[in-house]
Amino acid sequence: xxxxxxxMIFVALLVLGVGLAGYLGLKAFNENLLYFxxxxxxxxxxAPTGKSFRLGGLxxxxxxxxxxxxxxxxxxxxxxxxxxxxxxxxPDLFREGQGIITTGSxxxxxxxxxxxxxxxxxxxxPPEVADALEKTxx
Amino acid sequence: xxxxIQAFASPQNFYRIxxxxxxxxxxxxxxxxxxxxxxxxVIAPIDYQQGESxxxxxxxxxxxxxxxxxxxxxxxxxxxxxxxxxxxxxxVAKVSAPIGASFTFLALVTGAVWGKPMWGTWWVxxxxxxxxxxxxxxxxxxxxxxxxxxxxxxxxxxxxxLAIVGLINIPIIHYSxxxxxxxHQGASVSSVEKIAAPAIHPDMLMPLILMSxxxxxxxxxxxxxxxxxxVLIREQNMRWVKNVIMEDGx
Numbered sequence: 468x469x470x471x472x473x474x475m476i477f478v479a480l481l482v483l484g485v486g487l488a489g490y491l492g493l494k495a496f497n498e499n500l501l502y503f504x505x506x507x508x509x510x511x512x513x514a515p516t517g518k519s520f521r522l523g524g525l526x527x528x529x530x531x532x533x534x535x536x537x538x539x540x541x542x543x544x545x546x547x548x549x550x551x552x553x554x555x556x557x558p559d560l561f562r563e564g565q566g567i568i569t570t571g572s573x574x575x576x577x578x579x580x581x582x583x584x585x586x587x588x589x590x591x592x593p594p595e596v597a598d599a600l601e602k603t604x605x
Numbered sequence: 606x607x608x609x610i611q612a613f614a615s616p617q618n619f620y621r622i623x624x625x626x627x628x629x630x631x632x633x634x635x636x637x638x639x640x641x642x643x644x645x646x647v648i649a650p651i652d653y654q655q656g657e658s659x660x661x662x663x664x665x666x667x668x669x670x671x672x673x674x675x676x677x678x679x680x681x682x683x684x685x686x687x688x689x690x691x692x693x694x695x696x697v698a699k700v701s702a703p704i705g706a707s708f709t710f711l712a713l714v715t716g717a718v719w720g721k722p723m724w725g726t727w728w729v730x731x732x733x734x735x736x737x738x739x740x741x742x743x744x745x746x747x748x749x750x751x752x753x754x755x756x757x758x759x760x761x762x763x764x765x766x767l768a769i770v771g772l773i774n775i776p777i778i779h780y781s782x783x784x785x786x787x788x789h790q791g792a793s794v795s796s797v798e799k800i801a802a803p804a805i806h807p808d809m810l811m812p813l814i815l816m817s818x819x820x821x822x823x824x825x826x827x828x829x830x831x832x833x834x835x836v837l838i839r840e841q842n843m844r845w846v847k848n849v850i851m852e853d854g855x
Contacts, residue, residue, distance in 0.1 A: 474688045481769050489773040493784075502731040502786045523786060558725030560654060568788055584724045589793040591659060591805040593650030 503568045506547035523568040553580040560585035614693045616836045617845045623829045630826035641815035649809050661719045667817040669712035675705030680772040683765030695761040700831035706744035732781035733789035743771040
């Protein structure tokens with residue numbers, strides 16, 4: 468009985484210790500685990516300057532201008548907006564109003580992107596349902 | 606109740622009873638998989654944004670759920686093995702690990718195949734993808750550690766401690782998409798706010814639920830089959846094993 472209790476305490480301490488270590492570790496590295504910065508983060512100076520970082524937000528409606536494989540569009544979080552320049556192939560889900568994450572750096576106020584990734588949201592529905600939702604919104 | 610559990614947990618009884626239980630996992634698994642796959646891949650409507658490509662989630666999502674579920678089984682039965690020293694718990698943990706690793710691998714591969722056309726990349730180091738990859742490494746470490754000792758008792762002890770330590774990764778995987786900005790989308794079904802009103806159309810949710818039940822049944826069947834073999838190996842010097850083999854030989 469005594470032995471079993473001490474083993475129980477060992478397992479409980481193990482779980483608690485690892486939990487605490489994990490919590491503290493994650494708290495310390497929280498900033499580094501952010502995959503991208505929003506335009507507001509960038510305006511507030513949270514994004515690194517002088518080196519490349521990831522900018523995430525929605526593609527501005529009516530902002531996409533194509534010229535061959537060169538694309539120019541806005542990325543916005545509805546508070547702040549950055550103009551993005553990109554040369555290359557865009558993913559299937561890229562469209563106006565879609566969430567995207569782009570890697571690059573700020574040069575004279577324009578975000579020059581080397582990579583554009585589309586972010587999908589958690590909503591799944593058939594096209595008819597999406598149309599119906601769109602109609603009720605208008 | 607306690608007596609009943611103890612009786613079942615004796616290797617000999619487990620060997621006898623599990624033989625009768627396996628078909629109850631195996632046949633429903635086959636039926637549910639056929640229905641679930643047909644429903645998901647043929648009947649379910651296309652997605653308004655992704656078209657047909659979203660259908661990979663009928664394998665990806667249940668596999669990812671199983672990867673975490675089996676890890677919890679590993680840690681819990683490891684803990685039971687450590688505290689109450691029930692042999693069967695150690696057996697269950699040991700034989701579950703390769704199954705869990707396979708589901709993790711399946712989730713990672715199907716995710717990459719979907720990510721390339723949809724996101725525009727096979728892989729990114731965001732919090733969700735990275736923590737799931739760490740889960741695969743945890744499984745591999747667990748299996749290697751379990752095989753590194755000649756004495757199965759020492760092996761179980763060491764690998765159980767590792768399984769419990771690695772348990773911290775499970776909430777990290779689950780909440781990675783809410784705690785941090787990730788490329789991976791948030792939870793559609795398995796979060797507290799979404800359980801009541803999933804962000805996924807019922808016509809798509811039903812086959813997803815069927816497939817996740819079917820994967821659980823598959824795990825049950827595979828785990829029991831592997832556990833029976835492991836029990837025979839561990840108890841090979843016992844009289845009942847000789848009797849079993851004599852009987853099967855007849």
